[in-house]
Amino acid sequence: MGAQAELQKLLYDTLRATTAIMALVGGVYDRVPTDPYKDKAAYISFGPSDVVDDSADCSVSGTHSFQLDVWSKAVGQVEAKNIVDLIYRTLHEADLALTANALAEIRVDFRRVFTDSDGLTTHGVVSVTASIEEPE
Template sequence: MAEAPQAELQKLVYDTLRLNADIAALVGGVYDRVPAEPYKTKTAYISFGPSDTVEDGADCIASGLNTFQVDIWSAAAGQVEAKRLVHLVTKALHLQELALTDNALAEIRVEFSRVFTDSDGLTTHGLVSVTASIEEPE
């Protein structure tokens, strides 16, 4: 049985971001479930936000448009660190030739990004909205 497209995509994105040397140098980790001390010795970390799927299949091809949010959290003064990380995440994902094992990643693209001060008034929050077109095996 093939892996669920959304789960396989999340693992691919997790591995891509975690193994990117420029990103790893700036963040305490990349998390699905954020631990009690996510920053570790750094001032930023990355987590997964909401996701959704819209069916996009046609004649004998099961596929979907999978949209998910990557969240960047920075405790550094100002917005520069968060903006740097948003840029690095975008470069790591947008239109890259990434591959899934069980499903076929037709395209991955960053639709938009945003940086703003979080509701606590101290943390800078960056978000990167990504859409991936995935075809499932027959």
């Protein structure tokens, strides 16, 4: 499995296994379904991702960035802020491991919460960066 796909699976599995997060969200989605909220007021989706090559003569590596989006229809921004903070505490400098690739470091570099353009939904953005070394 490629490093970017394996990292996304790790993020997905880690968020889904975090009871405090799943108590607040209807799901974590790569492709958002028709009813993403289910019986909750929020959900998480994968946003854009990119990779910056950081290879050297003797190794293949890269800095992988993922955007995680939090969507909340609860009144006010508190719920989205709580979920964004839970994602931070779950992922930032966490001791996580990949199977096919080597995860050197994972960090949450950026968190933002704002009212979406519809004027009702609160949108949270969490930027996750990981340094990964790939086998040659």
